[in-house]
Amino acid sequence: MINKDKIVILDFGGQYSHLIANRIRRLGVFTEIHQPTVSVEDLKGVKGIIYSGGPASVYAENAPAYNPEILKLPVPKLGICYGHQLLAKQLGGTVQSGAVKEYGIADLILSEPEHPLVKGLPKSSPMWMSHGDAVAELPTSYRIIAYTKDCPVAAVANDQEKIYGIQFHPEVTHSKYGNKILENFIAICGCEKSWNMKSYLPIITEQVLKQVGDKKVFLLVSGGVDSTVAFVLLNRILGTERVLGLHVDHGMMRLNESAQVKKFLDAEGMTNLKVVDASETFLKNLEGITAPEAKRKSIGATFLQVKDEEMAKLNLNPKEWMIAQGTIYPDTIESGNSPNAELIKTHHNRVKEVLDLMDAGLLLEPLADLYKDEVRLLGEELGIPHNLVWRHPFPGPGLGVRLLCSDGKSELPGAESIQGLTAWLAENKIEGNLLPIQSVGVQGDGRTYAQPFLITTQGLDWKACENYSTGIVNRFKAINRIVLEIGSVSKEEPVLVRQFATRENFDTLRKFDNLCTEFLQQNGLYEQIWQMPVVLLPLRAENKPCIVMRPINSSEAMTANFAEIDFALLQKLWGTLQEAGAGSLWYDITHKPPGTIEWE
Numbered sequence: 331m332i333n334k335d336k337i338v339i340l341d342f343g344g345q346y347s348h349l350i351a352n353r354i355r356r357l358g359v360f361t362e363i364h365q366p367t368v369s370v371e372d373l374k375g376v377k378g379i380i381y382s383g384g385p386a387s388v389y390a391e392n393a394p395a396y397n398p399e400i401l402k403l404p405v406p407k408l409g410i411c412y413g414h415q416l417l418a419k420q421l422g423g424t425v426q427s428g429a430v431k432e433y434g435i436a437d438l439i440l441s442e443p444e445h446p447l448v449k450g451l452p453k454s455s456p457m458w459m460s461h462g463d464a465v466a467e468l469p470t471s472y473r474i475i476a477y478t479k480d481c482p483v484a485a486v487a488n489d490q491e492k493i494y495g496i497q498f499h500p501e502v503t504h505s506k507y508g509n510k511i512l513e514n515f516i517a518i519c520g521c522e523k524s525w526n527m528k529s530y531l532p533i534i535t536e537q538v539l540k541q542v543g544d545k546k547v548f549l550l551v552s553g554g555v556d557s558t559v560a561f562v563l564l565n566r567i568l569g570t571e572r573v574l575g576l577h578v579d580h581g582m583m584r585l586n587e588s589a590q591v592k593k594f595l596d597a598e599g600m601t602n603l604k605v606v607d608a609s610e611t612f613l614k615n616l617e618g619i620t621a622p623e624a625k626r627k628s629i630g631a632t633f634l635q636v637k638d639e640e641m642a643k644l645n646l647n648p649k650e651w652m653i654a655q656g657t658i659y660p661d662t663i664e665s666g667n668s669p670n671a672e673l674i675k676t677h678h679n680r681v682k683e684v685l686d687l688m689d690a691g692l693l694l695e696p697l698a699d700l701y702k703d704e705v706r707l708l709g710e711e712l713g714i715p716h717n718l719v720w721r722h723p724f725p726g727p728g729l730g731v732r733l734l735c736s737d738g739k740s741e742l743p744g745a746e747s748i749q750g751l752t753a754w755l756a757e758n759k760i761e762g763n764l765l766p767i768q769s770v771g772v773q774g775d776g777r778t779y780a781q782p783f784l785i786t787t788q789g790l791d792w793k794a795c796e797n798y799s800t801g802i803v804n805r806f807k808a809i810n811r812i813v814l815e816i817g818s819v820s821k822e823e824p825v826l827v828r829q830f831a832t833r834e835n836f837d838t839l840r841k842f843d844n845l846c847t848e849f850l851q852q853n854g855l856y857e858q859i860w861q862m863p864v865v866l867l868p869l870r871a872e873n874k875p876c877i878v879m880r881p882i883n884s885s886e887a888m889t890a891n892f893a894e895i896d897f898a899l900l901q902k903l904w905g906t907l908q909e910a911g912a913g914s915l916w917y918d919i920t921h922k923p924p925g926t927i928e929w930e
């Protein structure tokens with residue numbers, strides 16, 4: 331076991347489990363996510379169990395399967411939302427479907443402020459509610475310790491068996507004292523708060539030494555945070571002689587990024603990273619391609635080709651070498667209730683070749699138990715400079731998914747062909763244009779390609795932006811994304827042009843991306859914002875490129891909210907970009923869902 335004290339989260343689907351697990355780790359206790367069908371043996375030694383939220387209804391036919399024996403384990407249990415309803419049902423209570431629908435913030439009022447689960451909370455505090463079903467009849471062993479106006483059973487306790495249930499979501503930031511509740515639960519479980527990267531380093535060292543034995547380790551280093559930390563970690567544990575890294579430069583990295591990583595590694599004596607400049611091959615294969623998925627496929631296929639060629643040159647004897655990769659924890663877990671489990675697997679470092687290597691014990695994933703924020707803290711623990719470790723996440727295909735390509739022709743409809751749009755805009759006094767391009771979005775479990783709408787109305791505040799953005803996307807299916815004009819050199823509608831994945835265009839995008847990054851750093855915003863893709867569109871204003879910035883806040887990228895940056899600062903940024911040759915600066919005001927983080 332990685333850590334003496336561990337809390338397990340049973341994953342009933344949705345997005346909640348990783349958030350809960352991550353929050354508890356930040357409070358200093360190791361967590362693991364398991365399917366609700368996990369065997370009792372696999373839970374041996376755990377100090378507490380959390381039943382997560384999920385989208386199903388407890389009586390529904392498609393409700394996630396679970397192991398009822400888990401309830402008998404003599405450790406504290408906490409049910410959250412769906413988990414709370416399931417525990418109530420298991421203990422003899424009833425759940426009513428759609429009785430009260432509560433979405434949003436509700437005031438949680440404590441009826442027993444001294445109860446160990448809610449101790450330290452104010453008598454009334456805001457908590458995030460998101461449920462259609464609710465516990466109706468209480469199991470006889472439960473008593474109510476807190477309620478809201480619409481939900482009489484907001485928090486319950488069975489102190490004898492240490493089983494608790496809460497209808498709200500303590501793991502989301504909208505729940506002001508949610509962390510305090512999780513902390514109280516940790517205390518009820520009797521966990522020591524000893525989980526941190528300093529205490530983890532000796533544990534991972536021992537694990538790596540054991541798994542590697544007398545072999546050597548080969549690692550592909552993308553240059554991003556995870557693989558850089560994995561490379562440095564392996565070097566520190568095994569020494570430079572037993573580790574070899576390969577960095578394939580695809581020509582789509584951020585400005586000076588590869589060079590900065592290489593400079594740090596060289597200074598630390600880690601000269602065992604082989605860098606191959608394959609940008610020419612990547613760009614040649616991308617010639618003439620415009621469709622986003624085709625672009626992705628081309629980059630992926632070229633990568634495999636170059637990697638295979640380079641590895642053949644290295645001629646590594648499989649009897650001597652193992653492969654390592656920088657997979658992190660969220661990539662190893664599929665959601666308990668996801669209809670797309672297969673797709674999720676293929677997207678997340680779990681393709682067949684990797685599974686075969688794992689079965690043969692030849693795959694090393696030293697970061698596979700860690701969340702992104704923990705990888706960064708581990709990186710700092712290993713002495714990697716702060717600015718390298720706290721770089722924003724960057725997709726594998728790099729700027730390849732941020733340079734939108736077009737053959738310059740569009741058969742997409744104009745605003746007047748979308749029924750009701752013009753009237754709605756007039757009614758709401760919104761001016762703007764439907765852009766003659768498509769970008770990727772996500773609705774339900776599917777990816778969508780639809781048109782972005784540009785709002786040119788000036789003087790809106792962020793709340794109004796959010797309302798219009800949600801209002802337009804919800805009403806008009808043909809639109810999945812909204813951008814707000816920060817500045818433009820022209821009052822005319824932007825013009826669609828031919829644009830392909832060429833070195834020159836990547837250089838242009840790199841330049842604007844770097845100016846936007848510097849802007850965040852200079853204004854102390856870089857670490858407040860989780861990620862900020864900068865996109866070069868195939869649109870021109872007075873023949874100058876239109877740029878989109880997409881600053882978002884997120885936890886693990888599964889959902890995201892657009893970030894709000896001060897409008898006066900944005901005007902300064904527009905001035906800088908304009909000087910550098912930009913035609914327009916647009917700000918993406920779409921949450922995910924419905925808009926993905928990347929534009930593609």
Ligand code: XMP
Nearest residue numbers: 723724725726727861887922926927928929
């Ligand atoms: P989307 O656009 O799907 O992105 O909302 C979610 C997060 O994943 C990153 N991303 C990728 N990361 N390879 C990666 O390693 C990829 O192909 C890829 N595509 C998207 C994206 O930057 C965001 O953080």
